[in-house]
Each structure stands twice: as structure tokens, then as C-alpha cells.
Amino acid sequence: MGGILVLRGHVLPVAGAPLADGLVVVEDGRISYVGPAGRGPHVAATATEVDVGGGTVLPGMIDAHVHLVADGAPDFMGSVVGSTPAALAAVSAANALRALQAGTVAVRDLGAPGGIAIDVGREIAAGRLPGAGVSAAGRAITAPGGHIPYLGVEVLGEEAMAAAAREELARGAGGIKLVATGGVLTPGAALGNAPFAEDELAAAAAAARDQGRWVAAHAIGNEGTRRALRAGATSVEHGYLLDDETVGLMATTGAVLVTTQVAVARMLRNRHLVDPAVVARAEEIHGVAVESLRRAARAGIPIAGATDAGTPFNPHGGVAEEAALLVADIGLTTTQALRAVTATAARCLLRPDLGHLSVGAPGHVVVTAGNPLDDVAALTDVRAVVLAGRQVDRPTTTPTTGGTA
Numbered sequence: 001m002g003g004i005l006v007l008r009g010h011v012l013p014v015a016g017a018p019l020a021d022g023l024v025v026v027e028d029g030r031i032s033y034v035g036p037a038g039r040g041p042h043v044a045a046t047a048t049e050v051d052v053g054g055g056t057v058l059p060g061m062i063d064a065h066v067h068l069v070a071d072g073a074p075d076f077m078g079s080v081v082g083s084t085p086a087a088l089a090a091v092s093a094a095n096a097l098r099a100l101q102a103g104t105v106a107v108r109d110l111g112a113p114g115g116i117a118i119d120v121g122r123e124i125a126a127g128r129l130p131g132a133g134v135s136a137a138g139r140a141i142t143a144p145g146g147h148i149p150y151l152g153v154e155v156l157g158e159e160a161m162a163a164a165a166r167e168e169l170a171r172g173a174g175g176i177k178l179v180a181t182g183g184v185l186t187p188g189a190a191l192g193n194a195p196f197a198e199d200e201l202a203a204a205a206a207a208a209r210d211q212g213r214w215v216a217a218h219a220i221g222n223e224g225t226r227r228a229l230r231a232g233a234t235s236v237e238h239g240y241l242l243d244d245e246t247v248g249l250m251a252t253t254g255a256v257l258v259t260t261q262v263a264v265a266r267m268l269r270n271r272h273l274v275d276p277a278v279v280a281r282a283e284e285i286h287g288v289a290v291e292s293l294r295r296a297a298r299a300g301i302p303i304a305g306a307t308d309a310g311t312p313f314n315p316h317g318g319v320a321e322e323a324a325l326l327v328a329d330i331g332l333t334t335t336q337a338l339r340a341v342t343a344t345a346a347r348c349l350l351r352p353d354l355g356h357l358s359v360g361a362p363g364h365v366v367v368t369a370g371n372p373l374d375d376v377a378a379l380t381d382v383r384a385v386v387l388a389g390r391q392v393d394r395p396t397t398t399p400t401t402g403g404t405a
């Protein structure tokens, strides 16, 4: 990992004010300087200079909610249950690489069969596979007959919940995923369902929090969301139906709201190819969801933008599009939206060292053609990606539909 890499130009550190004429130096994989170019250190002639080309230098993006085992195929469940573990591992590796090439340097995987996402993350962390870093939940913990059993394990009862959580953590999970309500992609699981008692959620959450790990709650309806928050969830996933009381409770717990609007937007864009029952459900909640997320934003709830990548027509690497939706639909400023897909998303992974350019932080840097603070869509036009001080090889064109693995 030796060597020095420098980037000069317009810099958005996220941790501090924009620098019109900035310099970022990465040494041995870590940032050693970020600040005005004029006050920067003397850089050896042997250093690698990344061509910023009048673009903007910013921290690598983070996607706080993905499913690496799926690549955006129209039949999400079918693509998972119809594949062998080896095939799913290969798809996961390809998706982690695809995310990285799009400028996402770390993802949080919230549900995969067996230990697939954990294992792929371990290979990436060891440098044996190229890709975005992975913090994985392992199997999602869901109730019998609940949402996404094919990405998890069906559990009931406090002791079994704690045991299931401990099993994933022992396997190397970065945290746990609790399916606290119904979901859009599971017909029959009403969105307002609250399949777990608060004590059941709390038993699993305590097992994770005792080990300093995160607790992500798939939470759409109010009752299930409130139980998850009281049980110790560190993030609320989706949050489509939150009322004032639930938002108020969230404000007291410090949980992060993880939005996944791009999943709905991309599915509705391809509605003619999706199961009509799922489309009807997505349409039914779309307007309400926007109101719910606006309510949370107005209340000052920290918002992380994520993709739920892997769901129908939602290939990996699209977190920049979520940032654009946070501005267009939820009313965030461009500065807030940038933070949502960098520093706040990193908070969901319990990785305060990621999502900002600061001395000592890992040298994960992205260059965009335009300035995301002027137009947040600039985040979708990534020109260079640097991971731990090394420039990532990228395809010249990025496919726009499901993966090819």
C-alpha cells in the first residue's frame, strides 16, 4: 500500500468547509493532508497525481443498505432461491466491485443466505477480492411467515432471537438485521405488521449492542418501528409510514433513518416488467413515504441515503441517485444529501473514520465531473475512484441494468 497519491482542485471534505483550491494527499493508504493547496506539504515528484480535470474531490460514498447476493434481476426472490451458494458468492463479489467502480467505497449488507455476504466481505478486507468494503448482517432475522425469509432465518421467542443474533455475530457479522414489519416485496406480509414483541427485538438487539455492533431494523409501519426503536435499533430502514409520534421517539434514541427511495423509483420505472401485486403496493405507499421521510427530515432526524440494491431493476452502485431523490423529493439541501451518502451512512456502519476527508482517515476518495453542491446529480458522474490510496480500474461505460455475473 506504499506510495503517495495527490489530488488538487475543488475539494469537499464533508468534515469541513469546501476548499476552492484544495489539496488532498494520501500516504500509505491514509490521508496525510487535506487543506488549501497553498499551505500543503511539499509533494515528492514521484507521487502519483490523479487528474481531477476541473472536477470535484470528495470522500468515497457509502451505501448503508444493500443485498450483495442479488443484482437487480426482475425476480429478486427467484434469483436468490434458484442459485447455489457458490453462484451467490460470485454475484456478491461482482456487485461489491461494481459498487466500488461507481464510487461507493463501503456497503452494509442487510440480508443474505448463510454467511455469503460476510465471507465476501472478509475476502475483500483481506485484499483477496477487489470491491467496496462490506459490513454485513449475515442472515436477516425475521418471524415465521415474515418478510424476506430467503435472505435470513425465521425465529420466534426471546431466547431464540438472542441466539440467532449471536450466531451471526460469531460468524463475523458487523451487526444484525431485524425485520420488524412487513415489506413491499413480500405479498401477504402487511406493511403495518409488527411480527415481533418488543422483548424479542430487545433480546437480539442487546446481543449486538453488547458487542458494539449495529442493529438495523427493517421498519415501515409505526407499531413495529416503535418497538424496534425502544428495543435499541441503531437504524430504521425505509421508514415509509412514520407518524409524528414515531419520529419523536426516533429523535430521542439517536437512530439514523436509512432511506431507500431509489429502490421504489427504479422499480416503478420498470413497472411493466414487475409483478403487478408488487407494483400496486409500491404505488400505494409512494406518496405516503415521501411525506413520512419529509416529516423525519423536518424533525432533524439524521438521514442516510441508501439503495436496497439487488431489488428488481436496482443494480449496485446507485447510491448517488438516492442523494438526488433526497434533494428532489424530500427537500434536503445538496450539502445534506452529500452528507447522507457519506458521513451519515458511515455512522450506520459504526465507521466514523469513513465518509469524510480528514487526516488519518482511510484514503478513499472520489472525483466527480461537476460540483455536487451546485447540482447533486454530479454524484452520478464519477470520473475517478481511489481506495486506500490506489486508483481503482473502472470500465469506460457503466451498464445501466442488472449485473452480468
Ligand SMILES: [Zn+2]
Residues within 6 Å of the ligand: 065, 066, 067, 110, 308
Ligand atoms: Zn433490504
